[in-house]
Amino acid sequence: MTDLPIIGLRAETAVIGDLHLDPFDSQTCGSFREWTQSLQVSRLIVMGDLFDAWVGPAHQAAPGSQLVLQAFRELAQRDVAVNVLQGNRDFLLGESFERAGSCRVFPEGLIGVQRDGRRILFLHGDELCTKDLPYQRLRRLTHSRLVQRWGPRLPLFLSGRIAKRMRRISTKAVAMKLSAEKEIQESAGAERLRQARAHVLVCGHVHRSRDCELGEAGRWLILDAWRAGPLDAVRISAQEKPQLVSSDGFSGAPQIQ
Template structure:
């Protein structure tokens, strides 16, 4: 899949499941888009994703079915995991037909090369977050989360969210910004003229 032709990009829906009002909006929107149009999801499709525990959650079943219906009908979907759903894996890909790109992806598009990322990796001044990001994405932690009981995984997710919300007010806003130098460096390394990402979804003039 490229960014040539009709391609749609979404990110940061933070779906809690089929009962989330956002899901109905997503469903209606996707039903109005021809399957000949590509779709890229730049992370945080879910409020959190805990591997097998989330895969078996009845709340998530309609979301997975929506993605599968589209891919089975010929619609190409690419997903770059975000900080909330970085545990999407091969099982998710098989269940939905979605292609997963954990490290982002470089594509040909209008004006040359494009680099697609989630965006949290660009917040390099937030050292505490970047350390946590490395720990959570490490093989031991990923293995533990995938194999521990579902109730423990959900408790861990809630605890991390509470800790995150508590830490944000104490941080300098500039510390949490995406860093232009890091963005330019990654774009150069990917030979990309354009970088497209999500994550920092807040109002700006």
């Protein structure tokens, strides 16, 4: 396990995930852009699966993606840092997206350090389904240096096939009640917290919010998918513990606590 990148969380941060935007759907992507325009924070972290599928240039040129990139550039102009984790659907998001969106992409998650030194671990969540061995084998492939480097440069028919396979697996996972075997594993979460020397683990991926303790290891926050549940965001500020909130609460005037 390589060390994860570390970023400083000094002021207010908004965390969302699992937007599953269709790169060709200008309406939904435009509505996301409107949401970002009223965002009053200094950092936005997207927990992965920003897009429902992503195979590189063909998706980046699509009209919806262009709106998302524009939204991220506008945030950068307002000094809002944008950090995007790869999900299991958009695992080929990379350098070209970073350049076009003035943002940073994190393939394996990241560690945020609060002003008081406390560490928060951000993982998409699919890496914690450790008992689903066929999936983890596929994930090792999609996150391999070879696929990460050459995937976006592959002809569309090839990368499209990989994306389709990933989509099929995760659609099944969300649609069916997973067997305990295939679910996100608490023990894996606790282990990753210990490795990262963090006290809070934030995940997306499962689309059902959760705020619980991971035994002695710390606290575990899982977000609802964006706009698909009441707790589809996490607010992190310097003074308070991270909290599950509604993404609607970030717009306009600062919230009265």
